[in-house]
Amino acid sequence: MSFIHEAAIFLGAAIIAVTIFSKLGFGSVLGYLVAGVVIGPWCFGLITGVDNILHFAELGVVLLLFLIGLELQPSRLWVLRRSIFGMGLAQVLVTGVLLTIVAIALGLSIPTAIIVGLGLSLSSTAFVLQMLAEKKQLNTVHGRASFAILLFQDIAVIPLLALLPLLSVTDTPTNDTGVTQMVLTGVLAIIVLVVGGHYLLRPVFRLIASSGSHEIFTATSLMVVIGSTLLMEMAGLSMALGAFIAGVLLADSEYRHEIEVNIEPFKGLLLGLFFIAVGMSVNLGLLASQPLTILGLVVGLMAIKFIVLYGLARIFQLPPRCSRSLAFVLPQGGEFAFVLFTAAIGYQVLEQALADVLILVVSLSMAITPLLFVLNEKVLKPWLDGRTRPVFDRIDEPGAPIIIAGFGRVGQIIGRILRVKHIPFTAMEISAKQVDFVRKYGGKIYYGDASRIDLLRAADAGQAKIFVLAIDDEQASLRTAEVVKTHFPNLEIIARARNRHHAHLLRDLGVKIIFRETFLSSLNLAEEVLCGLGMPRPEVVETIEKFKAHDETALMKQHAVHHDETEYIQSVKDAAEELQELFEADIEAEGGEDIKQN
Secondary structure, eight states: OOHHHHHHHHHHHHHHHHHHHHHTTSOHHHHHHHHHHHHSTTTTOSOOOHHHHHHHHHHHHHHHHHHHHHTOOHHHHHHTHHIIIIIIHHHHHHHHHHHHHHHHHTTOOHHHHHHHHHHHTOOOHHHHHHHHHHTTOTTSHHHHHHHHHHHHHHHHHHHHHHHHHHHOOSSSOOOHHHHHHHHHHHHHHHHHHHHHHHHHHHHHHHHHHHHTOHHHHHHHHHHHHHHHHHHHHHTTSOHHHHHHHHHHHTTTSTTHHHHHHHHHHHHHHHHHHHHHHHHHHOOHHHHHHSHHHHHHHHHHHHHHHHHHHHHHHHHTTOOHHHHHHHHHHSOSOOHHHHHHHHHHHHTTSSOHHHHHHHHHHHHHHHHHHHHHHHHIIIIIHHHHHHHSOOOOOOOOSOOOSEEEEOOSHHHHHHHHHHHHTTOOEEEEESOHHHHHHHHHTTOOOEEOOTTOHHHHHHTTTTTOSEEEEOOSSHHHHHHHHHHHHHHOTTSEEEEEESSHHHHHHHHHTTOOEEEETTHHHHHHHHHHHHHHTTOOHHHHHHHHHHHHHHHHHHHHHHHTTTTSHHHHHHHHHHHHHHHHHHHHHHHHHHHHHHHHHO
């Protein structure tokens, strides 16, 4: 089969499977895996050269680590040192020891059990980071913890590979000199990459950028990634680690964003190819012949890693919710287990038959991970978090004339102005994180849901003069406005609206004073733009005021028909035409005045 035919099969399978699984909410990773199983040797057999494809597709993992490195300035990486060398080290050691003990109990020799235990302690960098990126969870608490653990695991591949000669049962010399040489070579390679990259990368990119050739800049970006991985591979280290270091070295570069844009398409396609290749490598024949053994090993592996991860997360003071999420994204085996087990066969630490079983177990654990991720996100989170009723603050101080619901960007500015005028107010915020942030800077705020009648009564809403509705979430804002209007009809509401639609819905509830959060700032920006073009300031101010008055009038008219989409669209078009005619009439009038004066 020609390369073109194989490429067509890969792309067609990926498009169909990923589209279906993404629509079902399972994410692209599971789609790629299923596509690989379907076109692989154990299903339709459309493509059979799995090993070569998997080896080539590892470049996708390498590019992923490079892009992650680009997002991490050295200062941010230093902040993560406790998670990397604390939680990461603890995870590998604890999981590795437990799995080694289980392997010995199952009858494996001590050297084999050590490699099996430590190899299975590694998780999949590609799977986890891709899933977290898709769900925009890389910057969450459990996302950062997952990244730190995965980064340490990538670093841990170095000593694990160096450990193989010591455990070898062959007659190949494995003296201390050989092992020391391997370790020194690895350390030297990292030093060369860090020092060379620090002094060479920016000047090289500056020179290439000056040529003005976009294609050469892209080629240079790819060459940096491939060159760093080749250096690590020659030293016997993880290729992904080399790419990550190169990315970190360029994180503070002025070319970071352009490099990221150039690399992203290659990363996406190659990473998808890697997941397809993993799906193709699943040995369904071995699963059919030993189903209970294989499934038992998969469940045991993931259960042990889940328990260890959750326990360590709690020890390192992650909240229960974040600890659970961390345990659900990292219980699988990793792609570096393939590398370690393959190398172990060469040193006769591992037999081929056992390696086949372990690789199948790792592959199946990867395939199950997206399902566990969906289970946690769609089922367990809503159920467990719904059962956990937040303990809100008690409001036991005398009521204030002003109540502010929502103390984010908008609410805080209002509060600061009231404070300098010595006007007391009661501020409520439902986000515990925001409450902690405000309190850290000395702000007075209550943790509570402003839509709860008991909290409003405790804040003496019946005697308050103004209720400032500054809640960011649209549904929560509407719910709070409805409660206040129903139970405290005499309390005047001054509301923040995210957009026109939100403003219409608030007006439906009887709220009369509404400010769209970006409207006034947009008018101010437009004013400066017109002045920047050289227009006189008085003329610009007049234009802005006229536009503002027309827009507010149009908003009132559109509110009457906003429930009817057809009429609403027509109303918006009519308002745009009226605005244009208004300004054209002014121009004509000014022209007439000029004629009279001349």
